[in-house]
Amino acid sequence: MGRKVKALVLGDAMIRVEGFAKAVARHLGPFVSETIQGEWESNWSELQRRRLEVEKQGPEIETLDPLVAQRGAEAEMLMGLFVPVSTKYMDAMPNLHVVGVSRAGVENVNIAEATKRGILVFNVEGRNAEAVSDFAVGMMLCEARNIARAHYSIKSGQWRKTFSNSDFVPEFKDRTIGLVGFGYIGRLVARKLSGFNVNILVHDPFVPAEDIKALGATPVDKEQLFKESDFISVHARLTEDTKKYIGKKELSVMKKTAYFINTARAGLVDQDALAQVLQNNQIAGAALDVFTNEPIDQDSPFLSLDNVTLTTHIAGTTADALNNSPGLLMEDIARLMNGQKARFIKNPQVLDDPNFQAWLREVTA
Template sequence: MDVFERLRIIGVVRAGMENIDVEAATKRGIAVVNAAGRNADAVSDFTIGMMLSEARNIARAHHSIMNGGWQLNFSNSATVPDMRNKTVGLFGFGYIGKLMAEKLAGFHVKLLVFDPYISEDVVEPFGGRLVDKETLFSESDFISIHARLTPESRHAVGKSEISLMKSTAYFINTARAGLVDYEALYEALEKHKIAGAALDVFEEEPLTENSAFRKLDNVTLTTHRAGATLDAALNSPRLVFERIQNLIRGKEITGLANPEILNNESFEEWRKKAKLYLNL
């Protein structure tokens, strides 16, 4: 920002803002636009796949066949569920959480949402119910994490939350490992206090060779692949350019990391000139 004296907009082709000093940009009259939502479809698709794979032992049955076996009995064989009428708890209700709600509707599930940053009217159109964290963990048959990792949300899911889960419940994390106390989660899985878990993210990646999670019989592990699709990759530049264009046009946009920039006189003066110059 110090080098590019005429810089007015920074476009970030990802959702995370960890590599941008947004506060410094705002002080300099620079807008920051990201590609939030770029992989929301990819992650929500993958997450539902993880739910089914873990609850129905899809990956484990495949592994058995590929290794010459024909496994029929699994740790959850006595309680393998249908999805219909089960309660799914979504921890976080942003881009991905809303897509989860839309896609899960076809499974005819009951939907609970915990998100301290939204109100009931945000959830109601999706047929869900906004609840506190304790209700989410105690009543859900599947709990799926879709929150951002911040200093305040680190280990937001800890031993006390996991201890509330049903013995037949499943825990899914395709968001960030830091949101969850993985030691507490491992203990619950190892002692079969919950039915299972599906994890795409870990505190240390690749997962260490001696990780205790590798020894469990009630967990599905994947290599941080939830957002990795061709479409998600193509969405990134498209969303950034669309949002930059809308910002210059003066339209309301999503993905603006510092909306207070719209009250900056210097930026507003530049925006009007850019709109005319670009014939937008």
């Protein structure tokens, strides 16, 4: 066994540091001499605000965590959930070789800078895929069948039976579901909908048509998907290229009886265009779990609409998804350390970096 290293882990209000520390001990114990522990942001509301700003603007907007400033130079690994791994962090951690975030998105990591410095970055693909895919299907049913509105009417002392879509409340059977994005979550949605006897259209230019057809779905272009679908569910990643990927052009060709579901990222959709088609009853309704600002702005037009279901960005938040993700992360890092092929490396070119190779030999020999 090679030289042991120190790891620095920063938890937050969503996954406390104890969860990360236990996962380090379980999976990386043979390689780690000490786990330096801290909380990046322990207040739930403040965490939501900060992580959303980082997702919109990148990790460089954040200041350096005091624990990193104090002890960062000792650590060769840094792990957490929403910790903003910026150039400030890398400057304060000159011996850093491995960064891991226990989430699919890596908006909180400056991957370009990490790659330049020979720092290997891990994430966890699919950690909340089951949770989000469950929720997306639930949101389709909730909006189309007026579940939340009926619940609210009873709680308000009413017995409401008439809704904006009362003339065309649908069943799933024989409907067409359009999925924008066909990664792990999109594929799970397709599998879970298969029992409803629906037709599934998929638009994802990065997925081979054969892979889409293999799951019983039909690959189509974006225009066809928006024209023909009865339900459209968004499961794409937000990048510079996909900002406002869905805008007025796409929304305007949807059926008047169609529903729009977004459990991915608000930035994928032109929010003004979506609000307008809902206000004008150009589509039947929408169900949204993500917003440009969270909590949602109190002057948001969505708050005054009767044909939209709103939730508080909870699609991926289940006990299973959160509790299991640190273990998935550390387990994958351990694969690398044990000479096996890791699954979740975001910048694999670092594996060919001579300095990184020398470090890996030193700590695993």
